[in-house]
Amino acid sequence: MMKLGFIGTGNMATAMMGGILANGLAKADEVIGADPSEAGRNRVQEKYGIHVTDDNKTAAGQADILVLSVKPQFYADVIEGIKDVITDRHLIITIAPGKTLAWVEEQFGKPVKIIRTMPNTPAMVGEGMTAVCKNKYVTEEEMEEALKILGSFGKAEVIPECLMDAVVSVSGSSPAYVFVLIEAMADAAVSGGMPRAQAYKFAAQAVMGSAKMVLETGKHPAELKDMVCSPAGTTIEAVRVLEERGFRSAVIEAMKICEEISKSL
Numbered sequence: 001m002m003k004l005g006f007i008g009t010g011n012m013a014t015a016m017m018g019g020i021l022a023n024g025l026a027k028a029d030e031v032i033g034a035d036p037s038e039a040g041r042n043r044v045q046e047k048y049g050i051h052v053t054d055d056n057k058t059a060a061g062q063a064d065i066l067v068l069s070v071k072p073q074f075y076a077d078v079i080e081g082i083k084d085v086i087t088d089r090h091l092i093i094t095i096a097p098g099k100t101l102a103w104v105e106e107q108f109g110k111p112v113k114i115i116r117t118m119p120n121t122p123a124m125v126g127e128g129m130t131a132v133c134k135n136k137y138v139t140e141e142e143m144e145e146a147l148k149i150l151g152s153f154g155k156a157e158v159i160p161e162c163l164m165d166a167v168v169s170v171s172g173s174s175p176a177y178v179f180v181l182i183e184a185m186a187d188a189a190v191s192g193g194m195p196r197a198q199a200y201k202f203a204a205q206a207v208m209g210s211a212k213m214v215l216e217t218g219k220h221p222a223e224l225k226d227m228v229c230s231p232a233g234t235t236i237e238a239v240r241v242l243e244e245r246g247f248r249s250a251v252i253e254a255m256k257i258c259e260e261i262s263k264s265l
């Protein structure tokens with residue numbers, strides 16, 4: 001069995017580990033996480049029983065597949081610190097926005113197998129969406145192996161690298177916009193008299209069901225919207241106000257900023 005390492009055991013690493021361990025793609029004993037923060041290390045150790053260390057080199061040396069799960073700002077320093085122990089045995093998985101295959105390769109300063117991905121936190125509940133691309137040193141078999149691991153916590157799809165910034169916006173960051181939407185919907189339901197806990201459940205289930213309809217019916221979202229809007233009914237009035245307040249444009253403009261920031265990192 002391959003050993004799996006994580007440099008940085010924060011939110012995204014924790015979400016990925018959860019799916020990988022729950023689906024038996026690795027045993028806790030085969031996973032090691034490195035993090036300078038004691039609280040961060042304790043969290044994953046208590047939750048999953050994996051090995052932890054405060055030394056990135058130790059984790060990198062032991063791992064066959066190594067996920068760089070730190071913020072993009074720390075990538076250069078982290079790579080500088082581990083590159084000596086990285087060999088042609090290693091498969092490096094990146095999850096940072098903006099960090100291209102070419103840039104990461106250059107930081108290592110030698111031929112290294114790199115798979116660039118963009119996951120999202122719904123990985124925590126097995127409903128992640130991960131975009132994947134690779135550099136020329138990664139074989140098709142290694143890519144298959146990586147897709148199995150990344151597919152253990154949701155959907156994983158190969159895309160051309162030039163789409164990665166759009167992916168950051170549409171699936172990497174988008175859970176945050178959806179959480180804001182759910183929170184706002186629940187606030188309105190509370191204002192209508194519903195207890196808060198129940199309001200979150202109703203709002204979240206409606207969002208999940210709507211997403212499932214898009215994925216499973218193959219119908220255009222506009223057609224699905226029209227099916228909800230009864231003539232002279234309640235929904236079309238809600239849609240009218242959303243359009244008047246620029247809901248659609250707010251989403252698009254927010255996502256374009258997100259994409260731009262990703263490009264600049």
Ligand SMILES: NC(=O)C1=CN([C@@H]2O[C@H](COP(=O)(O)OP(=O)(O)OC[C@H]3O[C@@H](n4cnc5c(N)ncnc54)[C@H](O)[C@@H]3O)[C@@H](O)[C@H]2O)C=CC1
Pocket residue numbers: 007008009010011012013034035036037040056068069070071072074078095096097118119120121172173
């Ligand atoms: N949170 C999300 O929804 C997503 C995050 N990402 C990417 O995942 C990466 C990690 O993000 P999060 O987990 O959200 O951040 P986080 O802040 O939760 O976790 C980062 C972890 O890295 C540790 N760390 C800091 N310096 C380190 C070093 N020199 N060596 C080892 N560990 C170090 C921190 O102590 C922290 O535990 C980022 O590149 C982010 O862009 C990608 C997709 C989604």
Ligand SMILES: O=C(O)[C@@H]1CCC=N1
Pocket residue numbers: 097168172173
């Ligand atoms: O906010 C961020 O920078 C990361 C990348 C995608 C989701 N979270």
